[in-house]
Amino acid sequence: MIILAADIGGTTCKLGVMDERLEILHKWEIPTNKEQDGRHILKNIHESFQKNAQIKNYSMDEVKGIGLGVPGPIDFDNGVVNGAINLNWAGKKNIREEYEQLSGKPVYVDNDANVASLGEKFKGAGQNAKDVVCITLGTGVGGGIISNNELVHGYNGSGGELGHFKVDFKERFLCNCGHRGCLETVASATGVVNLAYHYYEELRFSTIIEDDIESRTLQAKQVFDAAKEGDEFSLYIIRKVSNYIAYALSVISVMSNPEYIIIGGGVSKAGDFLIDHIEERFQEITFKPAVEGTKIVTAKLGNDAGIIGAAGLIKQYVK
Ligand SMILES: [Zn+2]
Known part of the structure; x- marks a missing residue:
């Protein structure tokens, strides 16, 4: 099984494919398209994942879940983002529901600082x-x-x-x-x-x-x-x-x-x-x-902390 993760920022989205030990198999970045209230962001991320699966020869059937880090306050239990100014997301948006519908996979969302912390705990200076x-x-x-x-x-x-x-x-x-x-x-x-x-x-x-x-x-x-x-x-x-x-x-x-x-x-x-x-x-x-x-x-992890931690959400919560 593999885990997909995106650390969504105001300028770029960092994307990663990880195994179940949270080792990075592939990572890359795409620009964040904030136009039209940021409505293309999740779709762009998902298309990029699909393209990567094609190029790197794995199937989306192998994906256990998708973890997202978002710069804004989150209702973690419900996957609701309550305004992410840097992404032009206003008001409450149920990002988990939206991305689960788009991908057919379990999705977990947390804020960027939290996922980076989780990344450092799992694979960085936190020694798990x-x-x-x-x-x-x-x-x-x-x-x-x-x-x-x-x-x-x-x-x-x-x-x-x-x-x-x-x-x-x-x-x-x-x-x-x-x-x-x-x-x-x-x-x-x-x-x-x-x-x-x-x-x-x-x-x-x-x-x-x-x-x-x-x-x-x-x-x-x-x-x-x-x-x-x-x-x-x-x-x-x-x-x-x-x-x-x-x-x-x-x-x-x-x-x-x-x-x-x-x-x-x-x-x-x-x-x-x-x-x-x-x-x-x-x-x-x-x-x-x-x-x-x-x-x-x-x-220790620098810019990789976010994707590793976002994948960590899937490792931790999707059984
Ligand atoms: Zn203050």
Whole structure:
């Protein structure tokens, strides 16, 4: 048996064919056609799968199910997507039903952050442990909580929205969600830049990145690169960012006590440097029994996490 999976994004859909151990047999991408309220997206995906089956000589009869990752809030039990702005999907759409009718196969749908977390749990840095938390530090901050092998979805599907609880009680920066002080405002790529601008104003440190601060063209990567070169101001910013992330992880740890905390996304490319700071602070402030044996690691699968996790939904739920 094989499993098909699609990680649907605003620009491209990543498609994959996997075996039942979630090893990737084939993977490719197609552009996401968002025209006419995104109504062609599922059809395009399915046609691409059919074409691949023809070329690679397998039959759609061998397909156990199809897993989908979607950028938007999901009612997981019913497979309903409640608005996916990046795909031009407005209002509630029963994507599971629509795709089951199109394909005649069992379909499971979850949001992109959750499927990526599941991918890392199954085949990546999570070592297939039962209790895993993923936090993705990218343009925004997303995440997923896997507790006793199950993704936490919660009552409205907001379980695991790790970017949106308050860590900056001074509420200095406005979040995309409408609140102030969310983790996303101080730990995403934008958050790193927010803090750099803020502390440069406040402290007037001299720093090698001051030209980019003055001209408001600073990128998070420059802060990390400068910190690696020993720039005091940049180190100060990274410590601030690390402290916020460590605080978030300490709260999450007394909630679900994960064995692995996986840190992914562009910001995590700062590497050991960031992880070491987070780890140190996390150890200091977290309830001791909730720290014992917990490992903070960086994500391993990169862009493949989404399709592997989406296929993981089929492995887990289609018997
Ligand atoms: Zn927020």
